[in-house]
Every structure is written in structure tokens, then in C-alpha cells.
Amino acid sequence: MVEGRGHGLQRQLALYTDRNWTEWLPTYAWAIEHSEGVIIVDTGQGVHLLETSRSYHPFLRWEVLFRIEKEEEIGPQLRALGIGPRDVKKVVLTHLHMDHDGGLAHFPNSEILVSSNELRTASGWAGRIRGYLPNRWPSWFDPAPLDLTAEPFGPFALSRRLTDAGDVAAVSTPGHTADHISILVHDDETTFILAGDTSYNEALMLGGKVDGVSSNESISKATLDTIKTFARSRPTIYLPTHDPQSGSRLTNRRLVGVPDRAASQAA
Numbered sequence: 001m002v003e004g005r006g007h008g009l010q011r012q013l014a015l016y017t018d019r020n021w022t023e024w025l026p027t028y029a030w031a032i033e034h035s036e037g038v039i040i041v042d043t044g045q046g047v048h049l050l051e052t053s054r055s056y057h058p059f060l061r062w063e064v065l066f067r068i069e070k071e072e073e074i075g076p077q078l079r080a081l082g083i084g085p086r087d088v089k090k091v092v093l094t095h096l097h098m099d100h101d102g103g104l105a106h107f108p109n110s111e112i113l114v115s116s117n118e119l120r121t122a123s124g125w126a127g128r129i130r131g132y133l134p135n136r137w138p139s140w141f142d143p144a145p146l147d148l149t150a151e152p153f154g155p156f157a158l159s160r161r162l163t164d165a166g167d168v169a170a171v172s173t174p175g176h177t178a179d180h181i182s183i184l185v186h187d188d189e190t191t192f193i194l195a196g197d198t199s200y201n202e203a204l205m206l207g208g209k210v211d212g213v214s215s216n217e218s219i220s221k222a223t224l225d226t227i228k229t230f231a232r233s234r235p236t237i238y239l240p241t242h243d244p245q246s247g248s249r250l251t252n253r254r255l256v257g258v259p260d261r262a263a264s265q266a267a
Ligand SMILES: [Zn+2]
Pocket: 095, 097, 176, 197
């Protein structure tokens, strides 16, 4: 899943034949503390995912495993940071996979933004067959369409501003899902890419290694190239959801391609 093996159908079937597991990976969700209101990017897991091992869906039953407790869901974690549900103005989802929409129930009062094509892909029985969990969305879930416009943002073909100040924007990063988006946050000279599942870690992005989940390998590869091109054009910090290094990279503001000093000293 994390790094595709082979090409075409072989790469997709390898998801089911490879019996090796990664170590436990984090699922990050992000809070942007902005003067226009807090923006949340992805909502992480929920304890309902602990039931996937009983699912009839072969991917959910055999190919993923979750570990989470109630107080680790995004609501309690934000409260611990002093951010209450009413402080959150917007919630943006990079895509609707279950470890990104699992905390939606904590945001009944926020504006929720999702690509309308991604919403269509994830909805109903067709969505469930594709491995989404629309049956776990809160009953009130009715996101506003986050449709990007043909307004290029650097090398990204489509974009949309999420703040009046223009310092937070959604950009198209298709591949992992057909309508996957990433969020760019500009802070002075530096840009943070809240990258969702464009790759499972930075090394895979830099190596142009497509994951085992993407349906279209060449589109995924092109997105990884676009991110690399962007990172060459300005100081960039790359933060994928499941990269064990994303937390320390954010804290230390470590730029793409700059080796982690602590890690290399340990080596
Ligand atoms: Zn995903």
C-alpha cells in the first residue's frame, strides 16, 4: 500500500498478496490557527474504525489495521490545545478515505469543504465497494463543494483560495484518489504542504514512488513531480498524513530535501 510494487494490475493486486506490514504509522490531522478562524485539514480516525476487522470488505478486513482510543479522536485533542468546536470555522478534507473523515462527528457547527467529485466517488454503495465508509458519516454531513478553478498556483494546475488573505489555498494533487487535494499554507517565505496521502512519506515523494492504492500510476507520478517542482521554487515543508517524520518536520521547520540532522546523527 505504501510503496507500489510492479505496474498496472500487478501493482493493484500486490495489495492483497503482500503479507508484510509497515510499523505503526501516524494519522495526522492539522489545525491552522488563522486570524480568519481556525481551519482544520482532515479529521483523522475515529474509534469506529476498530470494527473494520469484522468488515465483509476484503480490503478493510485484511489489509488495514487501526489503533485509536476515544480521547485520541480530533475533538478531545483540539480541546486539549484550547480549540473548541465553535472556534473551528472551516474543515477541509484532502479526500474521504476513512482515516481522514473519521473525526467529522466533532464538527457539527463548522463549514465542511470537500471536492464534489470526491464526494460522488465516496457516496452510496458504489463508494462502499470502493472502500469508503459513507455509512459512517454523521447524519448532518452535507459538505460545501470545494471545486477548484483553472487558476494555476505555481506548477499546480487548479487551485482555490481558502482565506481572504490568500495565504491558505487548496490545490489539485490527483492520484491517491482521482480528486485528491492538498492544502498550501504560506507563512512568510515558507510554504507548508498539508499533503494528505499524495505519498506516505517524503522519501517516496522525492523518489517518485507511487503507492499501491492509486488507480492511475501516471497521474500519481505527475503529482509527485509537481510537488517536487514546487519545492524547488520556494522553501517548502512537506507534511503527508502518515509520515512518521511529519510532526518533527513541522516543529523544526525542516525544508524538503534537507536531511534531518537528529536522524543523521543517530545513524
Ligand atoms: Zn487515503
